[in-house]
Amino acid sequence: MLVNMNTLMEDAKKNNYAVGMFTAPTMPFAEAVIEAAEEMNAPVMVGQVESWRQYGDIEKYGPIMADMAKCAKVPVCLHLDHGQSLEYIMRAIRAGYTSVMADFSMLPFEENVEMVKKCVDFCHSVDISVEAMCGKMPSVYELADHPDLDIREYFSKPDELKEFVEATGADAMTVSFGTVHNMKIMQPMLDFELLKELNDATDCSLVMHGSSGVEVGQIKQAIPYGIRKINAYTKLSTAAQPAMLAEMNKSEEPLFFHELLDIAKKAMKKAVEESIKIFGNGYDFSSRVW
Numbered sequence: 001m002l003v004n005m006n007t008l009m010e011d012a013k014k015n016n017y018a019v020g021m022f023t024a025p026t027m028p029f030a031e032a033v034i035e036a037a038e039e040m041n042a043p044v045m046v047g048q049v050e051s052w053r054q055y056g057d058i059e060k061y062g063p064i065m066a067d068m069a070k071c072a073k074v075p076v077c078l079h080l081d082h083g084q085s086l087e088y089i090m091r092a093i094r095a096g097y098t099s100v101m102a103d104f105s106m107l108p109f110e111e112n113v114e115m116v117k118k119c120v121d122f123c124h125s126v127d128i129s130v131e132a133m134c135g136k137m138p139s140v141y142e143l144a145d146h147p148d149l150d151i152r153e154y155f156s157k158p159d160e161l162k163e164f165v166e167a168t169g170a171d172a173m174t175v176s177f178g179t180v181h182n183m184k185i186m187q188p189m190l191d192f193e194l195l196k197e198l199n200d201a202t203d204c205s206l207v208m209h210g211s212s213g214v215e216v217g218q219i220k221q222a223i224p225y226g227i228r229k230i231n232a233y234t235k236l237s238t239a240a241q242p243a244m245l246a247e248m249n250k251s252e253e254p255l256f257f258h259e260l261l262d263i264a265k266k267a268m269k270k271a272v273e274e275s276i277k278i279f280g281n282g283y284d285f286s287s288r289v290w
C-alpha cells in the first residue's frame with residue numbers, strides 16, 4: 001500500500017526501529033527494494049533523487065513506482081531524495097510521490113528555513129510529508145578534494161535544529177553527526193553525544209544519510225537516539241557488479257541483458273533484506289498484519 005512518511009515514522013517510533021529508504025534511480029532497483037520489503041513483511045521507503053534525474057525520468061517512472069507501491073503487501077512510501085528545487089519537488093508530487101526531501105541545506109540557515117516552510121505549507125495541504133536537513137553532509141569526493149576539512153564544522157547544532165523544526169513544521173530531519181555520502185570503505189566515527197542532544201532538542205523523527213559505510217553496531221546504536229529513517233544506496237548498488245561478474249565469468253556465451261538485470265536485481269534484493277534486518281533493530285516484522 002502507498003503511504004506517506006509520517007505513517008511509517010509513527011510506527012517506527014512506537015516500536016523503536018528505523019525504516020530503510022533505498023534510492024532507486026530506475027525500475028530494477030525499485031523492484032528489488034519492494035520485493036525485499038514484501039519478503040521481510042516490513043515497511044519501506046523507495047524513490048529517486050533529483051541529482052540523478054538523467055538516469056530515470058520522474059514523469060515516466062514515478063507513476064509506475066507509485067503503482068507498484070499501491071500493489072505491495074507492505075506499506076511503501078514513495079519519497080523524493082534530495083529535492084533541491086521547488087520545481088522538481090512539484091514534479092515529484094505530480095508524478096505520484098507521497099513524500100519529499102526539501103534539501104536546501106546548501107543555503108544559509110534563514111533561507112533554508114524559508115524554502116522548507118514554503119514546501120511544508122503546500123505539501124501538508126495535500127498530505128505529502130516533508131524531510132529537510134539542518135547542518136551539512138559532505139560526500140567522500142568532497143573530503144578527498146579537501147583533506148584538511150574538519151567534518152565537525154558541518155555537524156547539525158541542537159539549538160538550530162529546534163528552531164528549524166519549530167519554524168518550518170518539517171516531519172523528519174536529516175542530521176549530520178559523522179556520516180558522509182557515497183561511502184564504500186572509510187569508517188566514520190559517529191558522534192553519539194551530539195546525536196543524543198539533537199534528539200533531546202526535538203520530537204521530530206531524525207534521519208541518517210550515508211549509512212552504507214557505517215558499521216552495523218554503530219547503526220544499531222543510533223536507532224534508540226531517534227534515528228527513524230536510514231538512507232542507503234551505495235551498499236545495494238555496489239552489490240550488483242560482483243554478482244554480475246561472477247556469472248559472466250562462469251558463462252562461455254554472452255549472457256542476455258535480461259539475465260544480467262536479473263542477477264543484479266537478486267544481489268541488490270539480498271543487500272536490501274540485510275539492511276532492513278539491521279534497521280529493524282530486533283523488531284519482529286513477520287507477525288505484523290499490514
Ligand SMILES: [Zn+2]
Nearest residue numbers: 181209210231
Ligand atoms: Zn543523502
